[in-house]
Amino acid sequence: LDLEFDVAELRKVELHLHHEGAAPPEFIRRIAQEKRIDLGKVFDARGNYAYTDFVDFLRVYEAATEVLKTPEDYARLTTAVLEQSAENGVIYSETFLSPDFCGGSDVGAWKEYLHAIREAADAAERNMGIVLRGVITCIRHFGPDKARATAACAAETAGDWIVGFGIAGDEAKGKPKDFSYAFDMAREAGLHLTAHAGEWGGPQSVRDAINDLGVSRIGHGVRAIEDLALVDQLAESGVVLEVCPGSNVALRVYPDIARHPIQMLRERGVKVTVSTDDPPFFHTTMNREYEALRTTFSWDREVFAEIARNSLDAAFCDADTKAKLA
Numbered sequence: 420l421d422l423e424f425d426v427a428e429l430r431k432v433e434l435h436l437h438h439e440g441a442a443p444p445e446f447i448r449r450i451a452q453e454k455r456i457d458l459g460k461v462f463d464a465r466g467n468y469a470y471t472d473f474v475d476f477l478r479v480y481e482a483a484t485e486v487l488k489t490p491e492d493y494a495r496l497t498t499a500v501l502e503q504s505a506e507n508g509v510i511y512s513e514t515f516l517s518p519d520f521c522g523g524s525d526v527g528a529w530k531e532y533l534h535a536i537r538e539a540a541d542a543a544e545r546n547m548g549i550v551l552r553g554v555i556t557c558i559r560h561f562g563p564d565k566a567r568a569t570a571a572c573a574a575e576t577a578g579d580w581i582v583g584f585g586i587a588g589d590e591a592k593g594k595p596k597d598f599s600y601a602f603d604m605a606r607e608a609g610l611h612l613t614a615h616a617g618e619w620g621g622p623q624s625v626r627d628a629i630n631d632l633g634v635s636r637i638g639h640g641v642r643a644i645e646d647l648a649l650v651d652q653l654a655e656s657g658v659v660l661e662v663c664p665g666s667n668v669a670l671r672v673y674p675d676i677a678r679h680p681i682q683m684l685r686e687r688g689v690k691v692t693v694s695t696d697d698p699p700f701f702h703t704t705m706n707r708e709y710e711a712l713r714t715t716f717s718w719d720r721e722v723f724a725e726i727a728r729n730s731l732d733a734a735f736c737d738a739d740t741k742a743k744l745a
């Protein structure tokens with residue numbers, strides 16, 4: 420077993436990253452200062468994001484996002500996020516973008532934000548070689564009506580850059596079925612589909628996301644491990660899990676990485692991938708995730724090659740883009 424390698428050197432594909440959730444705290448503070456916005460309770464004494472549990476995390480996330488008010492702010496955010504990712508060896512990244520935060524789901528405003536984000540992403544691709552694509556995401560706790568407006572934004576801008584549609588937010592609120600209409604709109608627009616499930620909800624939440632939303636990927640999905648029949652179904656159907664171990668530990672879904680089910684899921688044949696979710700909130704990076712997996716589960720180069728294959732296969736971009744990255 421060759422474990423003497425530096426995970427920093429591996430080329431990585433990241434499929435689960437929230438755009439605002441990737442904002443470094445310094446970045447949010449700088450913009451707040453420029454705009455003279457009082458952020459309230461967002462940072463601790465050391466300047467890190469401060470939250471007590473998942474619901475409080477969502478509050479802090481949305482409070483920090485309040486400072487991002489213009490397309491220009493999102494262009495700057497995009498550059499900052501892609502610099503971080505490129506430094507971690509990421510060559511392709513899919514980011515969750517929420518029109519709810521970018522123009523309030525107004526299609527005209529959303530297009531201006533998207534234009535600014537794309538220009539920054541194109542510059543990052545030229546300068547750093549990293550490729551970004553967008554997955555439009557509705558927010559579960561904002562409800563089905565907002566999700567329809569979000570799906571309308573997604574349908575209007577679907578194409579070679581906006582490649583997917585998903586749902587994030589509080590898994591305890593509502594049911595996947597409530598969002599079927601939004602997902603049907605997105606599917607008809609040609610978008611690939613993913614849903615956060617099996618992070619706070621158990622196996623039934625994962626089943627519902629697959630059956631009621633028709634997704635080909637699940638954000639997290641790790642609590643499927645509580646039902647081995649479901650695990651086998653995931654393995655057989657090839658549904659891909661966007662696993663974010665550091666996020667799950669930071670938010671206390673699992674007490675530590677050693678007790679995280681990623682290894683059991685992959686040993687039982689589930690296609691797993693590795694992402695950071697909201698890296699500064701969870702004090703993580705892609706290199707840290709890979710290093711933790713290497714040391715905890717003795718993952719060697721071959722396992723990481725399998726992860727890279729799974730990730731590129733499951734990416735929502737077109738075949739030409741994949742071929743260039745392979």
Ligand code: ADE
Binds near residue numbers: 437480588589618697
């Ligand atoms: N939004 C940002 N991060 C999230 C997570 N881990 N789960 C659900 N919604 C989110």
Ligand code: ZN
Binds near residue numbers: 435437615638696
């Ligand atoms: Zn997430």
